[in-house]
Each structure stands twice: as C-alpha cells, then as structure tokens.
Amino acid sequence: MRRLVPGLTLSLALAATLLGCGNDDGRETVTLWAMGHEGEVARDVLVEFEAAHPDIRVVVQQVPWSAAHEKLVTSVVGRSTPDVSQLGNTWIAEFAALGALEPLDSRVEASTAVERTDFFPGIWDTNVVQGETYGVPWYVDTRLLFYRTDLLERAGYDSIPSTWAGWKASLAAMKSKLGPDDYPLFFPVNEWPPPVIFGLQNGSTLLRENDTRGAFAERPFRDAFAFFVELFEDGYTPGVANNEIGNLYQEFSRGHVNGFITGPWNLGELRNRLPAEQAGVWSTSPLPGPEPGVPGVSLAGGSSLVLFRNSARKDAAWKLIEYLSLPETQARFYDLSGDLPARASVWESPTFQSDPRLAAFGDQLAHVVSTPKIPEWEQIATVVQEHAELAVRTGADIDSTLSQLDRRVNRILEKRRWLYEHGKLASASHDRAIETLQSIGLRAGTAGGGR
Amino acid sequence: MSRLGYQNGSAAVFLAPALGLLLLFFFLPVVIGVFLSLTDFDVYAIGNPGTARMVGLANYQYVLGDATFWKALRNTLYFVVVGGPLSVLTSLGVALLLSHRALRLQGIFRTIYFAPVVTTLVAVAIVWRYLYHPRYGLIDHVLSHFGISPIDWLGDPNWAMPAIILLAIWKNFGYNMLIFVAGLQSIPTELYEAASIDGAGAWRRFVHVTVPGLRPTFLFVGLTTMIGYFQLFAEPYVMTQGGPLGATRSLVLHMYEQGFRWWRIGEASTLAVLLLLITLVATLVQLGMQRTRKTNEIPRTAGPAPRGDAA
Amino acid sequence: MKRVGALGVGTIVFHLLPLLGAILTLVPLVWMVGASLMAQGEANTVPPPLWPDAPTFENYRSLFSRLDMARHFFNSVVVTVSATVLSVLINGMAGYAFGKLRFPGRDKIFGSLVAALVVPAQIGMLPLFLLLRELGLVNTYAGVLIPYLSSVFGIFLIRQYVLSVPDDLLDAARIDGASEFRIFWTLVFPLIRPILVTLATFTFLGAWNDFMWPLIILTDTTKQTLPVALANLSGEHVQDTELMMAGAVLTVLPALIVFLFFQKTYVRGITQGGVKG
Structure with missing residues (x-):
C-alpha cells in the first residue's frame, strides 16, 4: 500500500500535467x-x-x-x-x-x-x-508515368509512346533487355488507381443511373480492365503488393522495377532518395491513351x-x-x-x-477526370482493387470477375438507391468522363487511395 | 455483530466501481450491439438520423449471403483450428523439455521462451513482415540454405495464413508453456515412480500418467487459446491488411472494416453478434469434446486469454 | 531434486534442442535490434545482415526529432500507469468483496461474471464507441482507460487469492470495531500484495501492448499511444525498414523491462492464480 500511494499520485500528476498542457499564453x-x-x-x-x-x-x-x-x-x-x-x-x-x-x-x-x-x-x-x-x-x-530513361533508350525509344498499343510494344522491347526477375513497370496490386485510370481513359463512367449502380461489366471498363490484366500476364509488371516489393526507390534505383504510375510527391522523393549519379536516369511522361488522338486521361x-x-x-x-x-x-x-x-x-x-x-x-x-462524388466511393475503390487483384493473381475470367464486381458494388449502393428513389437525396448527376474528355482544364477528383 | 450476517452495505461500496464499469461499458454495449444489428445505421444516418431504418433480420440475411463473410469465417477457422492446436502442442513440447530434470539453466531458458509473449503484437508483426520478405527476409534466406526456393509468404494467398500462424505460435507459445509446466509439476511424482516400477517406459509413462494428469490444464489452455485465436486482428491489420486476395481477412478485421472504416454500423453489429454466437458454439463444442470424468472441475491454473489484447 | 554431475556428452546433446529453440525464439528480436542500428537501406541487401557493420543511432534520432515519438511514449506511459493503478484498486476491492464479504447472490453474480469471460471484448467495441461519443469521451485519455479499469479476469485473480486470507483475522478486526474499508486498506491490501503486483503487471503489459481500442478511440494523432503510432508509421514509412525497427524496439523494450523486473510475480500469477481456489 505504501508503495501504491506514491504511484497513484504520480499517475494523477502525470494526467493532470497532460490535461493542462494546452497553452496558457x-x-x-x-x-x-x-x-x-x-x-x-x-x-x-x-x-x-x-x-x-x-x-x-x-x-x-x-x-x-x-x-x-x-x-x-x-x-x-x-x-x-x-x-x-x-x-x-x-x-x-x-x-x-x-x-x-x-x-x-x-x-x-x-x-x-x-x-x-x-x-x-x-x-x-x-x-x-x-x-x-x-x-x-x-x-x-x-498521376502519370515515372520511368527509367536509360532502359527506354536501350530498348530503342526516346519517349513513351502515346497509345496503348505503342506503349505495350515499348514494354516488350524493354522487357527483352531485362533479366527474368526484373520488370519495366510496377503496378502494386493493392492499389486501385491503375485499373480505374485505364477505365476512365476508355470512356467508362464507372457508375451509372445517378451513381446508384456499377458500370464495371460494361464495354468501356471491361476492355480497359483486360488491357490492365494483360500487362501482368505478359510479365511487364510483377503481380505483388507494394509492401512486398520492399523499398520502391531502391528497387527503382537497382533496376528491379523501371516504371510506375504515381503522383507529384514522388518527384521530390526520387530526387532525395536516388544516388547522385542516377539523378538523370529517370523522367516523367503523360499517360498513353487507348487510341491515337485520344489523350490518356488521369485522375x-x-x-x-x-x-x-x-x-x-x-x-x-x-x-x-x-x-x-x-x-x-x-x-x-x-x-x-x-x-x-x-x-x-x-x-x-x-x-x-x-x-x-x-x-x-x-x-x-x-x-x-474525377471519380464519382459519392460517400461510398472509397469503399467501391477498395472493392475494385480487390477484384483487380483477383484477376491478376489467379487469372480469374475477366467477364465473371467484373459482373461479380458489379454485384458487390450494387449491394454497397443499396442504401443510396433507396434514398434516391424516396427523394431523400438530391440528384446531382455528373457525366464526368465524357464531358471532361472534351474539356480542357481540371475536373473534380481524388488523390485518395494508394499513397 | 456482522460475524454471521450479511455485509450488504460494504459489499455494495466495494463492488460498485467494478460492477458499474462492467455493466455500463461491457454488458450494455453488447445489448446495444444486438439492437443495432437490426437497423441499417450507416454514414447517411450519422449525418441525418432520419434515414436510418429498422430492417429486422435483413442484415443477417445479407451477411449470411455475402461471400466476404464466409471467406472471413473460413480464414478465422483456419487460424483457430490449425493455429490453435499447433500453438498448444508447441507449448506442451517446450514445457516437457523445460521440466526435464536434466536441463540446466532452466530459468534462463524459461525467460527466453517467454519473452515474445510480453512483446507488443503490433511491433513484432511489423518485424515479421520484414522477416518474411521474399528478397531480403531472413526466413527465406535461411530456407535457401536447405535448397528451398523463396516463398512469397505474405504475397501468396496460400502462404499468408500459415505465415500469420507461425508468427502467432512464436508470439504465444511461452504463455501456455508456463501453464503446462505448472500442470506437470502438479502431477505427483509417486505416479511416475509407480509406473516405472510397473515397467512402463517413457512413452507409456507419458500416455498413462502425464496426459491424464494434464487433462484439466488441457481444458483450460484449449479454451483460452481458442477464444483468443477467434479474435485475430492486429496481425493481418498490420501485415497484410487482410490480403492477399482476402486470404487473411479475419472476422474481427472484417467487422472493423465494415464498422470503423465504412461505418456500416448495422452490418458491423451483425458481424459482432455472429462472432459472439460462433465463439459460444465453439466453446460448448470444445467443452463437450474435452468433458472429463470430473466434470466442472475448476482448472488448477488460470490466466487471461493469451493474446493479451486488453487485460 | 536436480542432480549435479559432470557435463557429459549426453548432457550437451540433450541441451541442443532447447538451445535451438532459444535461438529460434530470439532471432526475430535480435534482428529487430540489429536492423534498428543499421544505416538506411542496409537491411534490404542480399544476404540479409543480422547485425550492422557500423552501428548508428540515426534512426532513433529521427524517431525523436522528426517523428515526435517522445510524445507517443509519454502517452503510453500515462495511459498504462493510470490503468494499472486504477485497475488494481477497482478489481482489488471487487475481488475482496467476492472473496470475503457476505451478501445475497454473491456466488451467482460471480459465476455469471466468470461465464462472461467467453465474450470477446471486440464484440461491444462499436456500440462502446457510440456510447462514449454520447459521453464526450472519444479522443480522451479517460476513454482509452475505460476498458482496462475493471476486468473479470482481474476480479477472478484477486478473489481466488483473497480466499486464502484467514477469516479469523478479519473477524478479529471487525470485533475491534474497524470499518470494512479500514480492514481492506490496512489488513487485506498488504496481505494480498503479491497478487496485486501480479495484476498490476498484467494490466501494465495489457494496456501497454493494446492496439485495437486505442486505435479506435484516439482520433487525435498527438494523443496516440506507441503501438498505434507505430502502425501509422508503418503505413507511411514501410520502405524505411531500419527506421521502423527502431520504432519497434522503442515500443517493445519497456514491456520487456517491466517483465524482467516483475517476472517472478507475473509468472506466479499465470501458473498459480487459480490453485488456491
């Protein structure tokens, strides 16, 4: 008991200090x-x-x-x-x-x-x-493409091609210059932006009917998703999550992975983390688009x-x-x-x-282009990532994966449909993708997941 | 005066803080949880309570038809059914070694084996995440000396749960080991001596003296380990976020995600109620399986669930 | 019991197995300390090093200067020490009442409490969160403390031990006119000190290492405890292996020290808590 009393006093004193530790100036x-x-x-x-x-x-x-x-x-x-x-x-x-x-x-x-x-x-x-x-x-x-310029040059290119087909050909050329365990690209399978970006590039609205149902099984997203999965199947990117790769910057420096889609904060990270002699071996490029003349949109x-x-x-x-x-x-x-x-x-x-x-x-x-402006979007993005991972890791059939994805998304949006049908939700339609593809300038969007 | 009478007044004063806290912050939330599981309380309802609906058993219907739930249940059972017995057997094996009379430096060995138990789960989960790395991890490096090619422990859906089980065994075996050591000490030496005189070898002594003697310990250890293992959360939260492909998403992690990430409170509460029911059923099953001749015997040893989340 | 003899070949062979076990048990912890002393990037090389060529405290410096870990350390200490002191008092009182005071329904109440040990604590977390929100306790130290204060296991532990206190002693004090509180404070408390130390150690380690509850209830970064801060850090600095290991060492070390210090009573609590019943 004698030992406990000072203990109690001490802890109360500590707590008091903390509670009072706001400023009193x-x-x-x-x-x-x-x-x-x-x-x-x-x-x-x-x-x-x-x-x-x-x-x-x-x-x-x-x-x-x-x-x-x-x-x-x-x-x-x-x-x-x-x-x-x-x-x-x-x-x-x-x-x-x-x-x-x-x-x-x-x-x-x-x-x-x-x-x-x-x-x-x-x-x-x-x-x-x-x-x-x-x-x-x-x-x-x-988000855009960060890549190793030296590898691209060795593969016989001076810039990243502007179409999906051309880009893929360049990836094949780069892959041929690399060992079997090294890759021209890295899309972490635990991040949602790459598949979503490709979908938006291909004109998908992601959701439909006032954002109350998924539109992932529909043609625009389906084709983009197939393109995304092929990049893994062809061995251009390892099918792993970003915590499995270790230190991304080290692996980029060592040439284990030679490109990734990411945001502006990595300009600074790469400048700081790459050794000085590698300061000039990387660059950035806008994303390729699905067809000639269609710019590759991003988030x-x-x-x-x-x-x-x-x-x-x-x-x-x-x-x-x-x-x-x-x-x-x-x-x-x-x-x-x-x-x-x-x-x-x-x-x-x-x-x-x-x-x-x-x-x-x-x-x-x-x-x-922006992603849907609804409260459920973060959860939907997570589910998209899970299905992309499923297709990449197990080679699951694309059409059945995407209709399963739509079913999951529709269930997440059940409450939203009910609210919408009962007039408890003001309609705020935004035909994001198509509208924005034509317009110059910035649209609403996200920096959300995967950072 | 109070020698034989009741001491109601004093008892009330002594019990009030503990029981009051338990009632208000342990039992009441369970009741509220059952109620919430009958509603569709969610993000919209937090902003505008008018949008919440009483939905009866619809959440249960939804959850029981949801592949994610079944996957989480399967993962959890995998962890409990494979990880639990492996943990207990490891503890028993080490306890037998530790209790061997020829062993020197017993105290030091005991301290070393026990050390992982008191470490912070989150911290060692992070440590092990690096140990499991297929390129730079120590574990694959050691295995490579035995000609085993690198295993993508946390990236391969087939290996992720075994990896988490291995960590759990390492982290927890010391706890049950101590209980087994105490159980072994409580077996009268005369029984061993009598068995020896009857000509029983080491194995027969183990089967006929040690195992029956440890029965109450087994019951206790089995129950606490199982209840603790049903609560798998921090390891997948820190190491895999439930991946790859949801292979390590446990029931508690699923509940956490639905509740505290997406605020689908009705659904999360449903998951909580189901977890409680599943734990109860599993406890009854195990009690039934391990029912000894001396039923309802109070275990000789007691300790909290060995996973050590909240004392 | 122990036979002291010469170290024969048999003894050495016999000790190989426990020795191997000890090495396997210690390697993750040794690597954790080793990596925490490595320079940035050193841990991610092939073959993976166990110990740095030139140990550096740079990572620890970063933890304190750049990432404000001292703050989280302090939070953990405040929460853990308060939880320990209050839990010993509250559970001590209740355990004593269940063990030595007579009141109607005593054994029934105690029995139903013990049965509740089956209920996983996570079950009520979401409603508890909503409840504490109504009480304005979300994001407060009081909010984190609540689940640690009163525990069925703690009451059980104390009650079993209190039973060993002779009734005659208490009755003698009662005849002398001492109040129950006085008896508890001056007579029972010192007598059951060993089990109180055990409970204190349990509570300390449980609260220090706890993750899910502080993760949920403390929204304010500056209030977070070490394990939560560490998990956050691993979200941001997953690639900085060495820095993360320094954080892990900082989190694990106090728990290990407390354990080594109170090892005897702690172990006794695990192995003998129920024997006296």
Missing part, C-alpha cells in the same frame, strides 16, 4: 490535420503564419494516408474533429453528407486572399456540393482545406486557410513539398515552365 490554438508528407512539411510554412498572427498558435497533426479516411470519419462520428483539415477532393461530398463541414461561401465572398477566379475552375467545383462551397483547394494532383486529384462545423475557433481557422491559399504560400509550399499549386497564377513562374518532369504534369493536368 492566451493564444488561440487551431488544430490542423494534414496527411503524410504534407503533415511533415506544413510545420515550416506555419511558423511564418504564426509570426504574422501572434494571437494564433497552430498545432499540426500528421495523419498517414493509409488511415486518413477512417481517422477522419471516426473523428466526425466521435465529435472530435480538428478545426481545419486537409481533405482528399472526392471525400468532400461524403463529409458534406455527414454534416461535418462548414459552408464557406460568405467567407470566400468577403476574402481578398481566397480569390475564387484564380483557382483551376474544375478543381474549385469539386468543393461545391449542392450549391454550397465546403473547401478551398490546397494543391492539385494527378483529377488534389486536396482541399476544409473548416469543420464543430470548430469553436472558426475565425482563426479561416485565417489559416486564407494564409495557405495565398499565391506566395502556395509557391513556398511547392518548394517544400513538391505539391502542385491549385492557383493558376503560381504556375506562370519559371519553376513550372522550365522543368520537363514538371511540365509533364502540366500536360497531364489538361486531361484529368
């Missing part, structure tokens, strides 16, 4: 959740914000991408949301449906820092759900900054959003993170015009 504390790498680099930008706003303190919390979606929904359900968060584009509809987000229209109208017209219009549009704006774009993001992605309805410090939090939206901050954030600015004016600087690896992103961003 009179500043308002704004909590910001940022995902992955952004979480690590955001701190540097925020030092400057705090200097400019001595009455506000910002606490950044880094949430890993792999757990970001579930952590965010959990915090909403548990009523423990932060003040501001980074939010993947396609998640905005979902969090708006949860009633978690603060509408921002009046704040945007009154703001000089957040200039609506300077943002890529399509990206801004993702933040608008049924006429109300719920987020301010932070950065834009799409319109990115992250927005949102204000949570439950926040008790909305004014201070809005100041933070305004600060992060300033062109100067956006440029600085690009330097730190490699994330592409959401404001068109920032793109006019020489940084973005002169670097060919960046320029490829500029080109790709002209051809991007």
